[in-house]
Amino acid sequence: MLLIYTQKVTPRIIYVFKHICTHVLGIPIKFTSKIEEFIAHDGAKLSYGRQALGNEFFIQKVDLLMEQGFSELEIKVQPWDDTIGFFPLPEASDLPFDIFAASFYLLSRYEEYLPHVKDEDGRFPAAESLAYQESFLQKPVVDIWALKFRDILLDRFPNLEFSDRKYKVGTIIESNHTYIFKNKGFLRSFIGLWFDLFKLNLGKVGDRLQVWIRVKNDPLDIFEDLIDLIKEHKIYMLFMFQLSDFSIHDRNISHNRIPHRAVIKSVADYAKVGLLMGYYAMEEVKSLRKEKLRLEEIIHSPIEHAMNSQYNLRLPDQYNNLSELEINNDHSMGYPDNPGFRAGTCTPYLFYDINMEITTPLRVHPYAFHSNVVEKLTKTKLREDIARMLLEVKEVRGTFRAVFSNHDFSDYADNKLHYSLLKQIHEID
Template sequence: MLLIYTQKVTPRIIYVFKHICTHILGIPIKFTSKIEEFIAHDGAKLSYGKQALGNEFFIQKVDLLMEQGFSELEIKVLPWDDTICFFPLPEASGLPFDIFAASFYLLSRYEEYLPHVKDEYGRFPASESLAHQESFLHKPVVDIWAYKFRDVLLDRFPDLEFADRRYKVGTIVASEHTFIFKNKGFLRSFIGMWADLFQLNIGKVIDRLQVWIRVKNDPHDIFEDLIDLIKEHKIYMLFMFQLSDFSIHDRNISHNRIPHRAVIKSVADYAKVGLLMGYYAMENIKSLRKEKLRLEEIIHSPVENVMNSKYNLRLPDQYNNLTELEINNDHSMGYPDVLGFRAGTCSPYLFYDINMEVTTPLKVHPYAFNSEVADNMTKNKLKEELGRMLLEVKEVKGMFRGVFRSQDFSGYANKDYYYSLLKQIHEIG
């Protein structure tokens, strides 16, 4: 057990020390603000404050974890051995940087509360982030800092016990359009066929007719192939299905269509299933509740996992809606168009609401790869960068998550390429 002394035990201090020490490194910790208790403790201990109490292991703090709310911060990113960090500290400190304040800044998405320029879809773009501007977006720096802290602690307290964690990978398959032709209704199908004819997509017209007369499977119905992959290689996949009402933003088929429901039930027999929130569910808790109940009625179990279909996180409101509806896991933390670790970590973590200054029960599962990046990167470059990031996550025994769209594996996409990326992530031949 590691005893941590700080003059005032704030919610931010509890949050970030628990994440780094307990969730990443597996060290049981206890906090105290009583000097007598700290001095009397014979085991491993550290103080976190403005100055050391004696000759204990001491980390000098910056003020961020003592503050409330948010304000503009002056941040200078500096090298630290083979990595980087910010919030530098003087030599008297046992660490050259306040990794706890820096980790809190990234995990809480502090910068997303500050004024920023949104992209055309109303999203916080990677280009606005400190990680992108300082070229460390591709590194899970919070985990790297945690392991550097672990090494320093072991030098000082050789008998301190750490829980070992294992490197893991997982894939999310987002199904915004379960079918491309099937069950679309007469009017939508008729308009779609005329659009294909106008654009001279004769192949699609033929496919559409063959699907209608049931001599061919819908090209987007690729779920059996993925289930076979799961069975053969025992890999982890999480499928997200959209069950929104039809609108200009959400164009999936009705949740009442029997083939649609049959696909979801079939997938749920072999893999975890979650909710891909529609456009209005991201803004309106009533719409979110309606979509949640629809999925629960199909799979006959509570919805535990959700993902934002448009990736336009609006913090903390969207996460607070999930908490209110007792949804425990969100998988939206990443950039759809850029590789990297949006929150600076490859470890699941609890979300901290800066507005309320509380640790919420919502667990955030960050992803580092989204198949949409294939639209703006060469194949060789993407595979090379993906390989480098996988190695980074292996080094810290973290969790690498990739996101694919179900249509990536259809005949209308370069499915062999996307399958090769999927296999690269899961290291299967």
Template sequence: MLLIYTQKITPRIIYVFKHVCTGILGISIKFTTKIEEFIAHEGMKLSYGKQPLGKELFIQKVDLLTEQGFSEVEIKVQPWEDSVCFFSVPEASALPFDIFAASFYLLSRYEEYVPHVKDEAERFPVSESLAYQEGFLSSPVVDKWALKFRKVLEERFPDIEFQPRIFEANAVMAVENIFAYKNKGVLRSIAGLNRDLLQFNFNKVFDRIKVAFRVKNDPFNIFGELIDFIKAYRLKMFFMFQLSNFSIHDRNINYNRIPGRSVIKYVGDYAKVGLLQGYYAVRDLKSLRTEKIRMENIVHSSLEYVLNSRHDLGLPENYNNLVELEVHNDFSMGYPDAMGFRAGTCTPFLFYDINMEVTTPLLLHPYVFNSEIYEKAREEHVYAEVKKALNQVKEVGGTFRAIFKNQDFSEYSRPAVYYNLLKQIYEIE
């Protein structure tokens, strides 16, 4: 057990020390504000403050973790060994920067609370992020910092034992439409047929007719093939189905139709099933509750997993809505248009609400890769970029998570490329 002395124990300090020390390194910690207790402690101990008490292991702090709310923070990123760092401190500290304040800044998504320029979809764009601007988006810096901190602890406390880090990979399938043509209703089918004719998409016209007469399987219904892939290699995979009301933003099938419900139940027998939030469910609690109930009525179990279809974190309202409805796992922490580490980590972490200054029970599972990035890129480029990201995650023993769409594996996309990507991610020979 590592005893940590600090003059004031704040929710931010508890949150980030628990994540770095216990969540990543696997060591138990205890806090104290009593100098007498700290001095008398004969085991491992560390002080976190403005100056050391004596010759103990000391990390000098900046003020971020003792503040409340958010404000503009001046940050100067500097190179440090094979990584970068910010919130630098004098040489008296065991590390040249406040690792805990820097980790909190990234994990809490502090920069997404302060005023920023939004993209055309009203989202926080990657171009506004510190990691993108300073060139470390492709590195899981929080995990790297934690492992460097581990070396400091090992040097000071040779008998310390850490929890081993094991690399893991898994894919998440975002399913906006189970079917391309099947069960769309007469009016929608006629409208779609007319659109294809006007755009001279005659292959799709013929496909619509074949599907209608059951001569051909629906192109988007590739779940049987994916389940065969899962069973063949004994893989862990997640499928997120959209069950929102039909609107200008959400064009999924009616959640009440039997074929769609049957697919969800079938997939749930072999993989983890969750909810792909619709456009309105990201901001509206009532819509989210409705979609949650629909999914639970289909799978007959509590909803555990969600993915945001808009890739809009909606901080903190969206996450607080998930907390209120007792959803425990979110897979939306990433950028749909850039590969990398939005929160600087490839380790799941709890959501911290800066507005309320509380650690919530919602576990965030960051993703590294989104197939939307490389829909038109050359195969060689995609494989090379994924390999680089995989190596980054392997170095720290984290989790490489990738987001795909079921359409990626249909004949209208490049299924061979995406199956090869799955094999690359899961390291299948």
């Protein structure tokens, strides 16, 4: 057990020390503000304050974990061995950087609370982030810092117990449109047919007619192929289905359509299923509740996983809505247009609400790769970036998550490339 002394035990200190020490490193910890208790302790101990109390492991704190709310911070990123760090500390500290304050800054998405320029979709763009600007976006620095901290700590306290974790990899399949032609209704199908004819897209016209007369499967119905991969290679996939009301923003088929429900039920027999939130569900808890109940009624089990279909996170409101409805796992933390680690980590973590200064029950599962980048990078660059990030995650024994859509594996996309990337991520021959 590691005893941690700090003059004031704040919610931020509890949050980030528990994440790094307990969740990442598997080191049991206890906090104290009593100097007598700390000095009397003869086991591993760490003080986090202005000055050391004795011969303990000492980290000189910066003010971030003692504050409330948010304000503009001046951050200077500097080299640290083979990685980087920020919030530098004087030589008296046993660590050259306050990795706990830096980790809190990244995990809480502190910078997303500050004024910033949103992209055309209302999202916090990667280019606005410290990680992108300082070229460490593709490194899970929070996990790297944690392991460096563990090694330095073990030099001081070789008998300190910790646990090793295992490297994991998984894929999320998002389905904004379960079908492209099937079950769309007469009016939508008729308009779609004339639109394809007007654009002289005769291939789609032929596909549409064959789907209608049931001599061909709908091109987006690739779920059986992915289930076969799961069965054969025992890989982890999480399927996100959208069950919104039809609108200008959400254009999936009705949740009442029997084939739509059948696909979801079939997938749920072999893989985890979650909710891909529609446009209004991301804004209103009432719409989110309605979509959640629809999916639960189809799969006959509670919904534990959700994802923002537009990735325009409004922190902390959207996460608080999920927590209110007891959806305790979110998979939206990443940049759909840039490979990398948006929160600086490859470890699932509890979300900290800076407005309320509390640790929420919502567990955030960050992803590092989204198939949206396929059209923006060369094949060589794609494979190199994925290989590099996979290696980074393996070295810290973290969790690598990638996001694809069912459209990626259809005939209307470069499905061979997407399958090859999927197999690269899961290391399937």
